[in-house]
Amino acid sequence: MNDTNSGSNRDAQAACSALPEDQGAPELDALLSELGADPGLPPRVFVEAVEQSPVAISITDPNARILYVNSLFELLTGYKKADVIGKNESVLSSRSTPVTVYQDLWRAIQDKRTWFGNLVNHRRNGQEYLAELMIAPVLGADQQIQYYLGMHRDVTEMHQLQQRLQFQHNLTEAALDSAPLAIAMLDSERRVLLDNHAYKVLLGDFQGAEPADLLLDALERELGFNLASACQSGKGFAQIEVRIDPPGGQPPRWFSCSGARVAELDEAAKNYFKSDGDGRCYLLLVTQEITASRNRAMEARLNLIRANIAEQRSVQSMREAILGAIFKLQVPLNLIRAALSLPGAEANPEHSHLLQVLSEALSTADDAVADLRSALPAPRQEESTEVNLVKLLDDVLRLSTPQLLASGIVVDWQPTHKLPDIEGQPNALRGLFKSLVDNAIQAIQESHQTQRLISIRSWVEDQDLLVELMDTGTGVASQDRLRLFEPFYCGWKDSREHSGMGLTVAQEVVLEHNGSLEIDPEFIGGCRICVRLPLPERPGATA
Ligand code: FAD
Numbered sequence: 001m002n003d004t005n006s007g008s009n010r011d012a013q014a015a016c017s018a019l020p021e022d023q024g025a026p027e028l029d030a031l032l033s034e035l036g037a038d039p040g041l042p043p044r045v046f047v048e049a050v051e052q053s054p055v056a057i058s059i060t061d062p063n064a065r066i067l068y069v070n071s072l073f074e075l076l077t078g079y080k081k082a083d084v085i086g087k088n089e090s091v092l093s094s095r096s097t098p099v100t101v102y103q104d105l106w107r108a109i110q111d112k113r114t115w116f117g118n119l120v121n122h123r124r125n126g127q128e129y130l131a132e133l134m135i136a137p138v139l140g141a142d143q144q145i146q147y148y149l150g151m152h153r154d155v156t157e158m159h160q161l162q163q164r165l166q167f168q169h170n171l172t173e174a175a176l177d178s179a180p181l182a183i184a185m186l187d188s189e190r191r192v193l194l195d196n197h198a199y200k201v202l203l204g205d206f207q208g209a210e211p212a213d214l215l216l217d218a219l220e221r222e223l224g225f226n227l228a229s230a231c232q233s234g235k236g237f238a239q240i241e242v243r244i245d246p247p248g249g250q251p252p253r254w255f256s257c258s259g260a261r262v263a264e265l266d267e268a269a270k271n272y273f274k275s276d277g278d279g280r281c282y283l284l285l286v287t288q289e290i291t292a293s294r295n296r297a298m299e300a301r302l303n304l305i306r307a308n309i310a311e312q313r314s315v316q317s318m319r320e321a322i323l324g325a326i327f328k329l330q331v332p333l334n335l336i337r338a339a340l341s342l343p344g345a346e347a348n349p350e351h352s353h354l355l356q357v358l359s360e361a362l363s364t365a366d367d368a369v370a371d372l373r374s375a376l377p378a379p380r381q382e383e384s385t386e387v388n389l390v391k392l393l394d395d396v397l398r399l400s401t402p403q404l405l406a407s408g409i410v411v412d413w414q415p416t417h418k419l420p421d422i423e424g425q426p427n428a429l430r431g432l433f434k435s436l437v438d439n440a441i442q443a444i445q446e447s448h449q450t451q452r453l454i455s456i457r458s459w460v461e462d463q464d465l466l467v468e469l470m471d472t473g474t475g476v477a478s479q480d481r482l483r484l485f486e487p488f489y490c491g492w493k494d495s496r497e498h499s500g501m502g503l504t505v506a507q508e509v510v511l512e513h514n515g516s517l518e519i520d521p522e523f524i525g526g527c528r529i530c531v532r533l534p535l536p537e538r539p540g541a542t543a
Helices: 001-017 026-034 044-051 071-077 099-110 157-180 197-205 213-225 227-233 291-338 351-373 390-407 427-449 502-513
Strands: 056-060 064-068 115-122 128-139 145-154 182-186 192-195 237-243 252-265 281-291 385-386 410-414 422-424 453-461 464-471 516-519 527-534
Touching: 001 213, 056 071, 056 115, 071 115, 071 145, 099 115, 099 128, 099 145, 145 427, 157 197, 182 197, 182 213, 182 527, 192 197, 192 281, 197 213, 213 252, 213 281, 227 281, 227 427, 252 351, 291 351, 291 427, 351 422, 390 410, 390 453, 390 464, 422 527, 427 464, 427 502, 427 527, 502 516, 502 527
Parallel strands: 410 453
Antiparallel strands: 056 064, 056 145, 115 128, 128 145, 182 192, 182 281, 237 252, 252 281, 385 422, 453 464, 464 527, 516 527
């Protein structure tokens, strides 16, 4: 059967080669017409098409004995037709292909299916190459396999490129994973396509909440950054610091983020000839945690504020103490002055000595008062600037955190993020709110209430900014409401470390800012204090 096949193949070749270009054998003409070919097509074209095909073609009998090979087969393998005709295709095998591959190949083709795959071949000169091979069974009229058609090409270079690509990929992945920065590649729908080890650690820290989502939300708040418009404009960003409040009430963390737009990989065949995408992009998000350095900077800042408030309080107490002493001295001095100016006192010789003593005492006391006045520390002058009250209250609560924690007090603070700035003296205002928070803590400690809560709200009303501070402490009795603001008044059971000047100074600060400070007389179950501070007039706003 093989000889017959091989013979008929040779006959067909010979017949075709022998034919004049424009004339076919009647048997071939009939075959071509059966295949639906144009009757004007010379049969030789079919042979030439196979012979000149740009892939290596071989035709074998059912045992893989080679009956025909085309020119490219000769060129690719280095074997001449005469070298391989009659030999098994295994002549090409370099013995590097696992036997299981051949078993799979034979199972497929004997099952009359087409087989695709790669084999390691060698050329006549022994040089190995990777062959991408397709073997298709050719069935006879009885549906039995008569021949096999093999088509293969050298894909060694492509394989080398793939290996290099894989190597580059492994290298990139290793570099990304060993980087201390969290890196993620996102598509325009915020889907994470690639990430590194540090990013995965963040994912664990955030209990499965996607870090990229949290970071992009924070960037949107801080910067107005929008992924879609960044893709459109192609603009990235560098070292933007954002705060993340991780889920589960963990303490806030800070990250420095940079992002670069990368044009989206467009694999769609229809876009092959398009030079540019439609604005879609990937975002390479690189982020580094800076919580520790941020906390150190914040601690240093708070220490500065703490020192400032302490100094502010000590100057104020000193001023009030000296002014109080002067005030107390003035009472007896005024009495002496009155005695000296009594009509007829000088006329009585018995009193002249006494008057002289009193007059000398008055003069010495006046000198002492003058000395006291000159020792009065100057009130602290502070420039007015724009003050962000949310940030300022945040500072105050941070300063009070140790006391709040030690006293088991919960703070409920709902800042309105978009509060307008006021015009004011930041240190004085910080001192004011610190006094109010300190008082609230003390009031709760002295009340022994089970509910230990300070709640702070801030909002804008008319042209004023209001801050309300409520506590669940002892509350203020109606008879004490005004006395609280008197200098040196101290109503605490435990008056240690209290000069009685806190509210006095607080009220002074509020008045200096043209505002008001009120204790709500109706409030039950603690104390509610409301601070009202005027907002700067907007240009063009009508009164
Ligand atoms: P073998 O021991 O001969 O075969 C390995 C395994 O293959 C056997 O254990 C058996 O399971 C299976 N097998 C082999 N021959 C048959 C068979 N006649 N019937 C059923 N199962 C069988 N091989 C290449 O290495 N490079 C090529 O480019 C290549 N091109 C081919 C093109 C065509 C059209 C065909 C039909 C086959 C081609 N082969 C090619 C396969 C080749 O014929 C050999 O099967 C293969 O090279 C393994 O031969 P071997 O002597 O190394 O091992």
